[in-house]
Amino acid sequence: MPTPIPEPLLAQLCQFLENKMGLAFPARRWPELDRKITLLAQKSTCKDAPAYCDWLFSNALSKSQIEELARQLTIGETYFYRDRKSYHVLEQYVLPVIIESRRNQGKYLRIWSAGCASGEEPYTIAIILRQLIPDIAEWNIHILATDINPDFLEKARKGIYTQWSFRDVPESFQTKYFEEIGKNKYRILPGICDMVHFEYLNLAEDIYPSLTNNTNAMDIIFCRNVMIYFSQNLIGRIAQKFFHSLVEQGYLIVSPVEVSQTLAQTYETVRFQNVTLYRRNPNAAKNKVAIGKEARPIYPAFIHPQPLAKPTQVTVIPEAIQPVISEPAKKIPDREKLVVPEDKFYQDALVAYEQGNYHAAESVLKEIISAKKHHLPAIILLTKVNANLGRLDEALQLCREALEIDKLDPMLHYLQATILAELGDQPASIAALKKTIYLDPDFVLAHFYLGNVNLQLRQTSNARRYFQNALAILSKRAPEEILLASEGMTAGRLKEIIETNQ
Ligand SMILES: C[S@@+](CC[C@H](N)C(=O)[O-])C[C@H]1O[C@@H](n2cnc3c(N)ncnc32)[C@H](O)[C@@H]1O
Numbered sequence: 001m002p003t004p005i006p007e008p009l010l011a012q013l014c015q016f017l018e019n020k021m022g023l024a025f026p027a028r029r030w031p032e033l034d035r036k037i038t039l040l041a042q043k044s045t046c047k048d049a050p051a052y053c054d055w056l057f058s059n060a061l062s063k064s065q066i067e068e069l070a071r072q073l074t075i076g077e078t079y080f081y082r083d084r085k086s087y088h089v090l091e092q093y094v095l096p097v098i099i100e101s102r103r104n105q106g107k108y109l110r111i112w113s114a115g116c117a118s119g120e121e122p123y124t125i126a127i128i129l130r131q132l133i134p135d136i137a138e139w140n141i142h143i144l145a146t147d148i149n150p151d152f153l154e155k156a157r158k159g160i161y162t163q164w165s166f167r168d169v170p171e172s173f174q175t176k177y178f179e180e181i182g183k184n185k186y187r188i189l190p191g192i193c194d195m196v197h198f199e200y201l202n203l204a205e206d207i208y209p210s211l212t213n214n215t216n217a218m219d220i221i222f223c224r225n226v227m228i229y230f231s232q233n234l235i236g237r238i239a240q241k242f243f244h245s246l247v248e249q250g251y252l253i254v255s256p257v258e259v260s261q262t263l264a265q266t267y268e269t270v271r272f273q274n275v276t277l278y279r280r281n282p283n284a285a286k287n288k289v290a291i292g293k294e295a296r297p298i299y300p301a302f303i304h305p306q307p308l309a310k311p312t313q314v315t316v317i318p319e320a321i322q323p324v325i326s327e328p329a330k331k332i333p334d335r336e337k338l339v340v341p342e343d344k345f346y347q348d349a350l351v352a353y354e355q356g357n358y359h360a361a362e363s364v365l366k367e368i369i370s371a372k373k374h375h376l377p378a379i380i381l382l383t384k385v386n387a388n389l390g391r392l393d394e395a396l397q398l399c400r401e402a403l404e405i406d407k408l409d410p411m412l413h414y415l416q417a418t419i420l421a422e423l424g425d426q427p428a429s430i431a432a433l434k435k436t437i438y439l440d441p442d443f444v445l446a447h448f449y450l451g452n453v454n455l456q457l458r459q460t461s462n463a464r465r466y467f468q469n470a471l472a473i474l475s476k477r478a479p480e481e482i483l484l485a486s487e488g489m490t491a492g493r494l495k496e497i498i499e500t501n502q
Pocket of ligand 1: 023070078079082148149201202224225
C-alpha cells in the first residue's frame with residue numbers, strides 16, 4: 001500500500017506546482033494529485049511519494065522533469081472546432097478584417113495557439129485560413145502552437161486522429177482535409193500540417209514575448225481551456241505577457257468559461273454575437289465593451305516581413321540581446337560622451353521596454369537619438385522595440401545603422417541574425433551568425449542559433465555540428481553562468497535544451 005502524502009506536504013506541493021507550471025490544485029483535487037505523484041514516485045528511485053516530493057523541492061527543476069510532471073498532471077481534452085461559436089466569430093469578423101488590411105501590406109499573419117494539446121486547435125485555425133485566403137501560397141502565415149506536455153506535442157506533430165476528435169466538425173471538414181489511413185485513423189493533409197509549428201513552451205516561465213522564440217508581434221493568441229487550471233495571480237501575469245506578445249489591436253481568445261475580470265482589466269473587451277474577445281488597445285478606456293461590427297479594428301500600417309519562401313520554424317531559445325552599453329569606443333572618439341549624458345533617459349527607456357511599454361520606450365529613445373545620432377545603446381534598444389512591435393524591416397534598418405557605428409561588435413551581428421531569420425532570410429541570417437562567431441568564437445548562442453537555422457533548412461548534419469560546438473563551449477562553463485546576450489539563460493539550461501532536442 002503506497003504511503004499517502006501528508007496534507008501539509010500536499011499543500012507545499014501545490015504551491016510548488018503553481019510556481020513552476022502554473023497548475024493550481026484545489027483541495028478537492030488532492031486525492032487525484034496524490035495518486036498521480038505516487039505513480040511518478042514509483043517510476044523514480046525515491047522510496048515513496050513523500051520522498052519524491054522532497055526530492056522535487058530540493059532540485060532546480062530541469063525541463064525534462066517539468067515534462068515528466070506535465071505528462072502526468074495536465075489534461076489534454078480537445079477536438080476540432082471546439083466551441084464553434086468562437087471559430088464562427090473568427091471566420092466572420094476577426095480574420096476577414098485582418099486579411100483585408102494585410103493584402104497590400106506584405107500579406108502576413110501571425111497566430112499563436114498557446115496550450116495547443118494534441119493540435120486540433122491550431123489545425124482548425126490553419127484550415128480556416130486555407131478557406132479564407134484563396135492565394136494563401138503568396139502569404140507568410142506563421143501559426144505557432146505550444147504546449148508543456150511533450151506527449152501531446154508529439155501526437156500533434158504526427159497529425160493522426162480518431163473519430164472522437166471530429167465530434168463537432170462542419171460537414172466535409174474531415175473528408176476534405178484528412179486522409180483515412182487505417183481503422184479509425186485519420187491523418188491531416190501535409191499542406192495543412194506544414195502550416196503549424198509545434199514547440200515546447202511553459203506559459204508559467206518568463207520567456208515570452210521574445211523575438212527569438214517568435215512569440216512577439218502576434219495578431220491573435222488563442223489560449224483556450226488552459227488558464228482555467230491556473231491561479232488568478234498567474235492569469236494576471238500571463239495576461240500581461242500576452243498583451244505584450246500581441247500587436248496593437250491584436251486579439252486574445254479564451255474559452256467562454258474563462259471570460260474574466262482579470263483579463264478585462266488588461267484588455268479592451270470586444271463582443272461579437274455573444275462571444276467575448278479581448279483586444280490589445282492601449283488607448284481604449286479599460287473594460288470598455290465594444291459590440292459587433294462597430295468593433296472592427298483599424299489596423300495600423302505596420303511595417304512587417306515580406307512574404308517568406310516558407311514560414312520560419314520556432315525553437316525556444318533565449319532572448320537575442322540585451323541593450324549593450326559597450327566598452328568605451330576606440331574607433332569613434334566621441335562615443336563615450338554620447339552614452340553618458342542621456343543615461344537617465346536611457347534607463348527610463350529600458351524600464352519602459354522591460355515593462356512592455358514599447359511606445360513609451362520608443363519616444364524616449366527617439367529623443368535620445370535625435371540629440372545624439374550615434375547613441376549605440378539607444379539604437380539597439382530601439383531595434384528591439386521595433387522587432388517586438390512587429391516592425392521587422394525597421395528593426396533591421398536600425399540594426400544596420402548600429403553596425404555602421406560598430407562593425408566589430410559580435411552582439412550586433414547576432415541581433416541582426418535573429419531579425420533576418422524572422423524575416424525568413426535564412427541565408428543572410430547564417431552569414432550574420434558566422435560573422436558573430438568569427439568575431440567571438442565562444443559566442444555560444446550564435447552556434448546554437450546556427451543549429452536552429454540549419455534545422456529549419458533541413459540541413460541536419462550542419463545543425464548537429466553547430467549544436468555539438470555549442471555543447472563543447474558549454475562544457476567549459478559553470479552550469480549557473482549566465483550566457484552572453486541571453487537575458488538570464490544559464491549555461492546548464494541551454495545544455496539541457498540542446499540535449500533534449502537532439
Ligand atoms: C484542455 S487543453 C486545451 C487545448 C485547446 N487549447 C482547446 O481549447 O481545445 C489544456 C492544455 O494546456 C496545457 N498546459 C497546461 N499547463 C501549461 C503550461 N504551464 N504551459 C503550457 N501549456 C500548458 C496542457 O498540457 C494541455 O495541453
